[in-house]
Amino acid sequence: MTPHQGTLLTAHEVYKFYDRKGQAKRQASAVDGVSLDVRQGESLGLVGESGSGKSTFGRMLLGLLQPTAGTISYAGIDIASQTVAERRQACAKRQMVFQDPISALNPRRTIAENIELPLLNFGWDREQRRQRVDELLRLVGLNPAHRNRYPHQFSGGQCQRVVIARAIALEPEFLFLDEPVSALDVSVQAQILNLLTDLKRNLGLTYLFVSHDLRLVRHMCDRTVVLFHGQLVEIGDSEEIYERPGHPYTRALRGAVLSVKRTAADIEVTEDDRTPNRDGRSLSAGGCRYAPFCPLKMDICTREIPRMTDLGAGHRLACHALEKADLF
Incomplete structure (x- = not known):
């Protein structure tokens, strides 16, 4: 992992509310x-x-959206x-790699024209611009x-490479990666992840990596x-979060990852658990x-609302049942 040199980006008590359509004076x-803070030179995974x-x-961190508070x-x-x-x-200094590379590019512009914008x-x-585009490609x-x-004329993986080239064109320090491989074939995902790893190391980038897959993060x-x-x-060290998840929701996320069992004859895909908000129950109005x-x-x-409890070594979680649950 890349050594960290200090805090690059800090969010403090950030809220974002949206008005509910058709419902007066109600907000979502x-x-x-x-x-939280993002340390310079690190990759911070954002999971959910x-x-x-x-x-x-992530868009608020980029300045694309203004926080309500x-x-x-x-x-x-x-x-x-x-x-x-x-x-x-x-x-x-702050750029973004989008989830869907096809829709992120202007189909009426060439690859070079998309990158040089x-x-x-x-x-x-x-x-x-010509020299820089060739260098980026x-x-x-x-x-x-x-x-x-x-x-x-390009595959999805190649288009994502173009999107990445455009994102690093101005030599940014921080990249917001919004599920950058979820729209790609499994066979291509590893190539893009390896590219992102190499770019981070060679260019000294800081990543905020959004995903729903704890294994990937x-x-x-x-x-x-x-x-x-x-x-x-x-929040905590990625290895610690995956191996010893403390919050019940983190445990549910890890259990919801599809397990793939390959045999010579076929491929069987099973789901260990469902994501927790799919059973029709409403969210808690308070707490x-x-x-x-x-x-x-x-x-x-x-x-x-539970407060963050420090478990040591940078591992923190918010759960009222921490003492009762025997989480560790």
Whole structure:
């Protein structure tokens, strides 16, 4: 793992609310009081099922969305306090790799034109853009001779390489990877993950890696953050989180991963457990949002939001049943 040199990005008590359509004065909470830091040079995994607030939180860290409350600081500077010009310059340091590479690229532009858009926006001349695009194509494992081809002439994995090339065009420090391999064939996923690992090492990048797969995050990330419907429930070393998950939701996530058993004759796919919000029960209106699904639920769980408890070595979790549950 890459050695860490200090805190690059900090979120403190960040909230994001959206108005519910057709319901006066009611709001839905996408992110609910999340506080964490991203250390320079690390890969931080953000894990949770669909609707847990992972992408919303990541977009706030990039400055693409404004938090309803709370503060987000990058390199010690509060993002909200920056002028428009300062925010524009800061965008060059924080970039994003999208989940679906096909929809992330303009089908009417060539590969080179898609990659050079950030360079064009920051005033690079034509020759500088041409040289940089060729350099980027080689860096992500594509042939510069194919620069004038269109996205539909490339596979999904090749298009994701193009998206990655565009994301690193301005030499950023921080990349938000929003499930960067979930839309790709299994045979291609490992290639893209290896590319991201090499780029991180060679370019000194910091990653926020979003996924719903704890095994993948364990492989790619130094630390893991677990979100459940906007609430941070557990954070710690990725190996520790995977091998010794403390929060009941983290345990459910690990159990929900599909196990694949291969034989010479066929492939059998089984599901060990379901994700916990698929059985029709509603979320807790107050307190811990996982309470309606939790086998360890106590009365206090529906009344009060649990505070983070430090288990040592950077492993923290929020669970009222910590003492009762004999989690370790």
